[in-house]
Amino acid sequence: MDFNFSEEQQSIVDAAERVFADLCDDDTIKNIGESDVPLHKELWAQLADSGMLGLVVDEEHGGLGMTLVELCLLFELQGKYLAPVPMIATLVECGLVISGSDNVTLKADLLPQVVSGELLLSPVRASNGVLDTAGLAAAGNDDLVLNGVSGVVPYASVAGGYVVTATEDDGHAVIVYCPQGASGLSVTEQRMSSGELAGKLHFENCAVPAAQVVARGASAAALAERQKQDTFVALAALQVGVLDEGLRRTAEYVSQRKQFGRPLGAFQAVSQQAANAYMAIESLRGAYWRALDDIEHGNDAALSTRVAKFWVGEAGHKAAHTILHLHGGIGQDVDYPAHRYFLWGKHNERYIGTPDDMALDVGKLIAADATRVLNAGTAA
Amino acid sequence: MDTRFNAAQRKLRLELRDYFKSIMTPEVVAEVVGKEGGPRFREIIRKLGEDGILTLGWPKEYGGKEYTTVEQLILFEEAWSAHTPFPLITINTVGPAIMKFGTDEQKDFFLPKIAAGQCIFAVGYTEAGSGTDLASLKMPAVLDGDEYVVNGNKLFTSSGQDCDYVWLAVRTEKEVKRPSDGISIMIVDATDPGFSFAPINTVGDIETSMTYYENVRIPKDRVVGGINRGWKVITSQLNHERVTLASMTVVGAKQFRRVVKLLDEKSQAGDGPLTDPLVRAKVGELYCRLEAIEVLNLRTATQIEEGKLDVALASGVKFQNTLELIEVLRGLLDLVGEDALVAYPSEGAIFDGDLERDYRSAQVNTVGGGVMEVMRCMVASFGLEMPNTIA
Numbered sequence: 001m002d003f004n005f006s007e008e009q010q011s012i013v014d015a016a017e018r019v020f021a022d023l024c025d026d027d028t029i030k031n032i033g034e035s036d037v038p039l040h041k042e043l044w045a046q047l048a049d050s051g052m053l054g055l056v057v058d059e060e061h062g063g064l065g066m067t068l069v070e071l072c073l074l075f076e077l078q079g080k081y082l083a084p085v086p087m088i089a090t091l092v093e094c095g096l097v098i099s100g101s102d103n104v105t106l107k108a109d110l111l112p113q114v115v116s117g118e119l120l121l122s123p124v125r126a127s128n129g130v131l132d133t134a135g136l137a138a139a140g141n142d143d144l145v146l147n148g149v150s151g152v153v154p155y156a157s158v159a160g161g162y163v164v165t166a167t168e169d170d171g172h173a174v175i176v177y178c179p180q181g182a183s184g185l186s187v188t189e190q191r192m193s194s195g196e197l198a199g200k201l202h203f204e205n206c207a208v209p210a211a212q213v214v215a216r217g218a219s220a221a222a223l224a225e226r227q228k229q230d231t232f233v234a235l236a237a238l239q240v241g242v243l244d245e246g247l248r249r250t251a252e253y254v255s256q257r258k259q260f261g262r263p264l265g266a267f268q269a270v271s272q273q274a275a276n277a278y279m280a281i282e283s284l285r286g287a288y289w290r291a292l293d294d295i296e297h298g299n300d301a302a303l304s305t306r307v308a309k310f311w312v313g314e315a316g317h318k319a320a321h322t323i324l325h326l327h328g329g330i331g332q333d334v335d336y337p338a339h340r341y342f343l344w345g346k347h348n349e350r351y352i353g354t355p356d357d358m359a360l361d362v363g364k365l366i367a368a369d370a371t372r373v374l375n376a377g378t379a380a
Numbered sequence: 381m382d383t384r385f386n387a388a389q390r391k392l393r394l395e396l397r398d399y400f401k402s403i404m405t406p407e408v409v410a411e412v413v414g415k416e417g418g419p420r421f422r423e424i425i426r427k428l429g430e431d432g433i434l435t436l437g438w439p440k441e442y443g444g445k446e447y448t449t450v451e452q453l454i455l456f457e458e459a460w461s462a463h464t465p466f467p468l469i470t471i472n473t474v475g476p477a478i479m480k481f482g483t484d485e486q487k488d489f490f491l492p493k494i495a496a497g498q499c500i501f502a503v504g505y506t507e508a509g510s511g512t513d514l515a516s517l518k519m520p521a522v523l524d525g526d527e528y529v530v531n532g533n534k535l536f537t538s539s540g541q542d543c544d545y546v547w548l549a550v551r552t553e554k555e556v557k558r559p560s561d562g563i564s565i566m567i568v569d570a571t572d573p574g575f576s577f578a579p580i581n582t583v584g585d586i587e588t589s590m591t592y593y594e595n596v597r598i599p600k601d602r603v604v605g606g607i608n609r610g611w612k613v614i615t616s617q618l619n620h621e622r623v624t625l626a627s628m629t630v631v632g633a634k635q636f637r638r639v640v641k642l643l644d645e646k647s648q649a650g651d652g653p654l655t656d657p658l659v660r661a662k663v664g665e666l667y668c669r670l671e672a673i674e675v676l677n678l679r680t681a682t683q684i685e686e687g688k689l690d691v692a693l694a695s696g697v698k699f700q701n702t703l704e705l706i707e708v709l710r711g712l713l714d715l716v717g718e719d720a721l722v723a724y725p726s727e728g729a730i731f732d733g734d735l736e737r738d739y740r741s742a743q744v745n746t747v748g749g750g751v752m753e754v755m756r757c758m759v760a761s762f763g764l765e766m767p768n769t770i771a
Contacts, residue, residue: 002381003383004381251760252765255766271756271757271761271767271769274760274766275756278764279699279700283672283673283704289383307672359662359664362667363660363663363665366663367647373636374641374644376633
């Protein structure tokens with residue numbers, strides 16, 4: 001067994017860390033967060049210049065042809081620095097899906113633009129909230145027409161295009177590409193609790209030509225499942241970065257701040273809470289590594305990626321509240337950075353599936369085939 | 381990244397499972413479960429010794445097979461799952477400590493007996509006034525000629541009711557800078573007329589004892605690691621004990637498989653419990669918790685194997701394991717329903733009372749093997765560089 005990233009994998013991101021450190025100091029992040037378009041354009045450009053946006057794009061389309069493992073190390077950095085860029089949306093939720101498509105023309109058109117940083121992409125799925133439950137429907141033979149609503153589309157107003165997962169009349173999934181500004185598509189800008197830019201998308205008889213179909217039928221279902229699995233792991237990496245750094249800052253704060261004549265961290269009531277948060281994060285890290293291991297080695301990752309996302313929420317909730325609480329009054333002040341770790345932790349907890357959703361998904365998979373857990377540790 | 385058991389390890393688990401199953405027939409299990417001694421207990425341990433099972437993790441020079449830490453974890457998990465009497469403390473704490481700190485005479489005398497399953501050690505650490513803060517222990521050992529004389533009592537002496545020797549921590553120096561400086565480890569012969577015990581019955585049915593020492597005489601050559609150097613002997617075995625403790629959480633995975641199998645069988649006919657979303661979500665949640673425990677344990681075992689154990693992680697895993705195991709067993713009781721707490725030998729006891737007993741005994745590790753609050757303090761100071769709040 002090996003519970004480490006390789007030196008080669010680590011070296012890829014060492015250079016990237018300097019980029020984040022230079023461009024993502026607390027003041028910059030605060031200022032961008034308060035601006036009209038909370039998107040770190042300079043960081044995005046630098047990431048493109050250093051080849052990071054092409055990490056998992058194949059060499060044929062201008063990328064470096066690496067794996068999700070290297071990319072996840074980049075998401076850990078994004079979390080650590082709370083960098084407001086649509087990296088998971090563009091590279092994983094959309095980029096990897098397009099890479100997995102058989103539509104060679106579409107790939108040749110879009111992927112080089114992703115690598116160069118020109119094209120931001122955002123994933124669209126049917127809303128599953130109580131407000132908009134109508135779903136996203138696609139109809140047609142070759143050319144398709146989309147109807148429906150999606151409530152939380154990251155960076156929707158600045159994205160150049162969307163990778164949309166909808167359902168056809170016969171119940172099968174279909175994935176299409178839809179550019180920003182398409183006729184019949186309107187975008188209402190929204191802001192998330194974390195300050196992240198988002199959008200609500202309305203499709204009203206939005207025409208999608210056959211040339212923009214990413215996948216249909218069984219291959220669309222497989223690609224949509226793969227998209228979920230990859231995203232769950234990516235979010236786990238991001239969350240590890242957010243919570244590690246948030247808790248590190250918290251420990252530093254309580255070790256310095258004195259009350260009753262001694263550091264707050266010298267009270268066991270404080271150290272106990274910090275330790276609980278620490279182990280919640282380690283539980284997340286283990287689940288994240290297990291899922292990444294499965295993806296890297298081509299194992300069935302349906303269960304392990306959901307376990308990882310379960311812990312994104314479980315650890316996110318516990319650690320996020322601890323981070324904020326142990327900062328005392330100053331944690332409540334939005335001029336001070338602590339609250340951002342809390343808000344990001346909570347954002348990641350919920351985005352594309354809560355712990356309950358994950359538990360139910362895992363339970364369904366076990367109900368469908370109990371042998372996958374009954375033989376745990378003994379079966380290949 | 382490689383977090384899963386490999387083919388050889390999976391094969392080993394199956395072989396060990398078959399082996400333990402062949403020994404631990406239902407009748408034998410009923411006789412020994414929860415016991416830390418007795419004729420049948422002794423008989424099985426001698427059998428394990430004859431078959432070379434006890435020392436699989438020991439170095440080759442002491443007759444072992446040098447199992448890796450992960451292989452040892454598998455061994456202990458399978459032994460534990462089958463309720464096999466296994467003198468874990470003797471094999472995994474006392475044995476390695478004698479190898480590391482013992483004299484040649486001690487090694488030659490004790491190690492072959494331990495390996496053969498003919499020698500069981502009780503561990504006498506805890507005293508009435510020294511539990512969580514073990515280093516404060518007071519029981520004195522006074523030199524009288526060539527022997528130390530010991531008087532006093534020990535509490536929660538594991539295996540005290542049926543042991544050949546007691547691995548005893550005593551105070552040999554009172555005037556010291558740190559309390560841990562004046563502690564020595566000595567081996568008491570349980571046939572000494574001044575040694576006696578009284579059983580302590582515990583919530584989790586795990587046998588333990590109060591042990592009494594009245595002018596017990598210990599020859600000088602039964603001191604291990606030198607006078608006033610006992611603390612190092614105690615703490616140097618913590619790595620081994622981590623693996624022992626980690627293996628205990630396997631009961632969560634075992635009971636999970638049993639409950640899922642039961643629910644699955646009831647659901648084969650159609651409208652069974654596994655069609656209920658609440659049941660599915662609970663099953664899924666417990667799986668998520670068990671998987672996180674498994675990876676934490678394997679990661680710790682791998683660190684031990686590589687000689688790079690992270691103190692913060694090792695301390696944290698101890699309490700995280702315990703709390704998650706309690707949570708998992710609680711969830712399994714929920715899934716089983718209202719007869720979950722029917723106790724053996726009542727007719728309605730599920731899995732012959734095994735789940736009910738495991739739930740009851742799982743809580744002991746919030747205290748046993750390192751109190752949870754102390755472990756958390758260690759996580760905060762070692763893992764987060766916060767002030768040391770223990771001492």
